Amino acid sequence: xxxxxxxxxxxxxxxxxxxxxxxxxxxxxxxxxxxxxxxxxxxxxxxxxxxxxxxxxxxxxxxxxxxxxxxxxxxxxxxxxxxxxxxxxxxxxxxxxxxxxxxxxxxxxxxxxxxxxxxxxxxxxxxxxxxxxxxxxxxxxxxxxx
Numbered sequence: 001x002x003x004x005x006x007x008x009x010x011x012x013x014x015x016x017x018x019x020x021x022x023x024x025x026x027x028x029x030x031x032x033x034x035x036x037x038x039x040x041x042x043x044x045x046x047x048x049x050x051x052x053x054x055x056x057x058x059x060x061x062x063x064x065x066x067x068x069x070x071x072x073x074x075x076x077x078x079x080x081x082x083x084x085x086x087x088x089x090x091x092x093x094x095x096x097x098x099x100x101x102x103x104x105x106x107x108x109x110x111x112x113x114x115x116x117x118x119x120x121x122x123x124x125x126x127x128x129x130x131x132x133x134x135x136x137x138x139x140x141x142x143x144x145x146x
Contacts, residue, residue, distance in 0.1 A: 041093075059087075085125065
């Protein structure tokens with residue numbers, strides 16, 4: 001399990017754009033964790049006043065940050081495509097957004113990853129992301145956790 005300090009060691013992202021609170025597990029080809037959604041996040045001032053909803057693009061970004069953890073040591077994942085992504089439920093302040101990424105295909109430096117975000121066991125969004133693993137400059141810490 002990774003907490004905030006371990007996540008900060010592995011990701012280049014920093015608040016307010018660090019969108020991953022905890023990594024619960026990493027195993028070959030799969031990672032899972034969560035993001036707590038709180039009212040004090042800056043996007044809720046304008047999206048939408050009186051009815052705050054997490055923008056879908058930030059759900060995707062949370063999932064992408066989890067792929068950085070999954071591929072730590074192999075390269076920096078860059079988004080190359082989004083396929084069959086569906087938004088099925090709104091995500092609001094007070095929710096815990098449970099995240100999971102599962103590798104489904106490898107083609108050279110490209111990876112296809114099935115992603116899913118859930119709130120209270122209900123799917124909020126799911127789909128397939130295509131990533132390009134850009135060579136890292138320097139070594140990154142091992143991302144194995146239990």
